[in-house]
Amino acid sequence: MSAATQEAPEQRRDEAAQDQEKHAGGKVLHMHTAHPRVSIPYVTPGDMFTGAGAGARAATSRLPAPRKLAYYGLLGGMTVAGLLEWPVALAIGAATEVITRERGARSRAEREEQQPRQATTEPSARTTEPSRPTQTATA
Template sequence: MTSPQTQPRPQQEPPPTQAEQNAPETGPAQRGAETEGGEKHAGGKVVHMHTAHPQLSIPYVTPGDMFTGARTAASRLPSMRKMVFYGALGGMAALEALEWPVALAIGAATEVITREQRQRAAGAQGEQRERPATEPARTEAPGRTEAPRPAQAATG
């Protein structure tokens, strides 16, 4: 016979917690299932993850494409002289030698004046191109007034 001290005791489940007592009754499959190894898995919620696999076309970029893009970007940058000017203006604003609204106004006014001068120069070049090559450009002295001569028609 075995003594009471050597007899295996039956395993008792721990008393249910307050949350388990208030939870609705679930079926035996949801309470926990014993696997082959004797492990218990508590029933829980299952999250299904869906992954997206979009169709992306990866462009083939050649070195020639890269150089063309770099040249295009470089052509849109201001000249080195302007970059130094705007850099100095920004540096003065950063060091608080100028207030930033004043520096911004100076930079904007400079850009507006530069564009205006460029448009005037382009307009003057356009007028010179429109003149016929046979008619020289006239320069008048300040005191002389001369009536314009009509253009001579070619006879032949």
């Protein structure tokens, strides 16, 4: 190779090095960020029980009873702490829920069975409405 052809790549490298020094050692990346306007509602305790807060009351009514919530919280805490494996905790929780629902359905059926017996023993408790078939809850 001739001396002129060797100088050209070296000259290009020197120019590239000078350009990098000008740009603080690297390439520049320009970022564009989006800033959407999101309104955040301000909710007071009074809003929870009046007007639009009626939906909040309906949502909280679907929560389990405090005792049941504490039970499931304790079960989850034991799982997180490593005292129970998650499949075992899941099986315990599911079995508890199934047993609770079956017990509730059985007690409702017994109450419905007791009510017609009481109505037939009292002569003044006769109704004029046609009898409707009873349905038991199966959830």
